[in-house]
Amino acid sequence: MMACSTRNHRYMVTNNILLTITLTCLITLCYGQEPDSTLLLKFKSSLKNATSSLSNWDPSVQLCNVNISNWNGVLCSNGKLIGLRLESMRLSGYLDMDTLSELTSLRTISVMNNNFEGPFPDVKKIGGRLRGVFLSNNRFSGEVPDDAFAGMKSIRRILMANNEFRGKIPTSLLGIPKLVELQLQDNQFDGNIPAFGQQDFQLNVANNRLEGPIPSQLSTQSASSFSGNLDLCGKPMPPCPPPKKKKKGIPVLTIILAAIGGLVILAIIFFALFLFHKQRKKTTQYEKSSVQNLNKKPSENNNFPNKPEKADKYTRSDKGKLYFVRRDRENFDLEDLLRAPAEVLGSGSFGSSYKADLPIGKPIVVRRFRQMNNVGKEDFHEHMRRLGKLSHPNVLPLVAFYYRKEEKLLVTDFVDNGSLASHLHGKRSPNPPCLGWPTRLKIIKGVARGLAYLYRELPTLTLPHGHLKSSNVLLDHNFEPLVADYALVPVINKDHAKQFMVAYKSPEYMQNERLTRKTDVWSLGILILELLTGRFPANYLKQGKGANADLAVWVNSVVREEWTGEVFDKDMNTNKHNCEGEMLKLLKIGMCCCEMDVGRRWDLMEALDKIEELKDSDGEDYSSNYYPSEGEMYSSKAITDDDFSFSRNV
Structure with missing residues (x-):
């Protein structure tokens, strides 16, 4: 019986040990691997302004339905979360990389066109499985650690353009064998460009503070990818100056011989001048007649100037x-x-x-x-x-x-009806055509549609227009608007652009010297206010930094004092139409487009959607058959696999 008792005791001890191990494993499993939906809600808590844009992040709703996501900004494949695409959502706050690192199937993350700021996010915590990092058009700042991308062997695309990063370009980027695209333009990086050797590699480092020779491996890249760096040289930029040779001591005899030679050459020059002056007297009369003939104007003076x-x-x-x-x-x-x-x-x-x-x-x-x-x-x-x-x-x-x-x-x-500016501010003829509310509504709808088209067709440009103002809106014989002088920022000299182009007079450039995809929206808002008030924006006349948005300030002050009726241009003849309600709606749209805070400013799709809803006095809608969807607007290039080939902003 003692033996049986001993065996039973050993059996019970063994069972208890196994039970303890099992419970420990279950506890670890339950608490160590939280569901993706729980982790996403934890990540959302670190964000600001996420209430509306991520309102359907609900734990009671299934995250992925095969390849379709039920949560905004989430990408799914085969029922699993593979990426986060939180673009143009006015988000700010903190990117909780510790929580994101627990999403084991996460392959790509994009927070482009938001208001995040602070140091470079520690994406290395997510690990080598990450394939795409998209941080462009935010306010990230500071130096990027040299080992920021160490061990990230699978990453293919890194977009960090239009932020405030500074310091050296991280050398850990050289150790990424699959890297095919790196966008660092419009930052403050300095020093030399690392010798990237990846195949089919595209680099853009324009508008930084880089210097030195461009590595030979990058000589086939576009020159525009290196523009805006004053001290870069070598293909495809101008060649580097030859190295200066160390000066050697000059023998005294050489100096003496050089001095004697110089005197001889000087004497020859004086003699040649004497002979030339003598010969010149003989040809004076001939030259006078020749000059007179050259100065004669042709009979037809209307030819192309110069x-x-x-x-x-x-x-x-x-x-x-x-x-x-x-x-x-x-x-x-x-x-x-x-x-x-x-x-x-x-x-x-x-x-x-x-x-x-x-x-x-x-x-x-x-x-x-x-x-x-x-x-x-x-x-x-x-x-x-x-x-x-x-x-x-x-x-x-x-x-x-x-x-x-x-x-x-x-x-x-040639557009025969001139510019919108000439109709709003030019000298009035005895019987000027009426620029009433229906006509002005048609004009602003056409401008918004044209701008939306530029956004769709030029997705790689931060400023698809860049110089939108009333003098660059032409009107045909039916007062249908034509947007002109668009997409010139990439080719205009930077100093000249900063001095004269409308985009560089925006609040974000005046305050932080940065431009975003919403800068053109600010220009659209100023145009709306100009169209409604008939007032010329005084900031257009000011050059360089410091030109305030006087028209927007004036409109805000009038509306704040509840003198709204004083805002509208009297030449619209509003007394003939029952349209003040629609005009007030457009005024609100213009003010939302002119919001000083980029994060609170409407994006173009939101503005276009509201403008298209407006009607003229008879309730007639000017909407055309063309109306780009959100997918057309922001996804000129489709998403492929879990690789995130986003529409890119230069």
């Missing part, structure tokens, strides 16, 4: 070639253009504009640009060809262009 001065430079071999980017226009030579009767339309901050009447087709407009040397010839041609492919009823098409290092010409159609 033809005699520049004709040889325009017409010599390939330098005189016009490049046509549209197939629906009849081609002509530069000589035809120079011979055509021309009328000066005006002179702006970029250069002069001329109307030319060619014997073939309709009149055209030629714009001359002298401050357009930000990119080289190949990049300029590529950008212009890209603009030439644009086609929309509310976007003025580019017809042709001409490239010379010192000067560029852009050719467009």
Whole structure:
């Protein structure tokens, strides 16, 4: 019996040990691996302004239904969470990387176009499984640790553009074998560019403070990817200066011989000048007659300006070639253009504009640009060809262009009804056409649609327009608007752009010297207020930093004092129409677009959606068949696998 008792005791002890181990494993399993939905809610608690945009993050709702997510900003594949796409949600706060690291199937994360700030997020905590990190267009700042990407062997795309990062580019990026795209433009990185050697690699480091020679492995990259760094050299940028040789001591005899040689050369020069002066007297009369002949003006004085001065430079071999980017226009030579009767339309901050009447087709407009040397010839041609492919009823098409290092010409159609600015602020004719509320509503709807089209077709540009103002909105004979002077920021010299372009007068640039995809929305808001009030925005006349949005400030002050009726332009003849309610709605839209805080400012889709809802006095809706969906607006490039090929912002 003692033996049986001993065996039973050992059996009970063994069972207790196994039970303890089992319970321990169960407790570890329960508390160590929380569900993805629980982890996401924990991550959400670290964010600010997430209540509305992530309102459907509900633990009672299934996270993934095969490849479809029931939660905003979550990407699913085969029933698992594979990515977070929290773009353009006005989010701020703290990115809790410790919590994200527990999402074992997370492969990519994007928080682009938000208001996050502070140091670089420690994405390394997520581990080597991460394939995409997208942080562009936020307010992250400080130095990026050199080992920030150590061990992240699977990452393919890293987008950190338009932040406030500084210091050296992390060398840990060199150890990522699958890296195919790195965007660091519009930051404050300094030092040399590391020698990236990955295959099919795309790099953009424009507008930083980098210096030194560009590594030979990157010589095939676009020159625009390195522009805005004053001290970079080597292909594809200008060649580096040769190294200075160490000066050696010069023998005394060499100095003496050089001095004697110099005296001899000086004597020869004086003798040559004497002979030249003597011969000059004989040819004075001939020269006078020749100069008189050259100074005679031709009988036809209406030709394209400055033809005699520049004709040889325009017409010599390939330098005189016009490049046509549209197939629906009849081609002509530069000589035809120079011979055509021309009328000066005006002179702006970029250069002069001329109307030319060619014997073939309709009149055209030629714009001359002298401050357009930000990119080289190949990049300029590529950008212009890209603009030439644009086609929309509310976007003025580019017809042709001409490239010379010192000067560029852009050719467009002539729009016979002038600019919106001329109708709002120009001299009034005896019987001016009525710019009433229905017409102004049609104009602003057309402008918004044209801007939305530019956003869709130019997803890689931070500023698809960059210079939206009333003088760049042209009106055809039916008062249908055509947006002009768009997408010029990449080719305009930076100093000139900062001094004159509208985007650089926005609150975010004045305060922090940063631009976002919402900067064009601010310009749209100012245009709306100008259209409603009839007042010219005084900030357009001010150059450089410090130009305040006077019109928006004035409107806010009037509305705050509840004098709303004093805001609207009396020339709209509102007494003839029952439209004040709709006008007040548009006023609110303009104020929301002009919000000083970028985080609180509406994005373009929200503004466009509200503008399209507006009606004229008879309840007639001007909506057209064209209305881009959110997918068209922000996803020109589709998401592929779990790799996150987002539409990219330059």
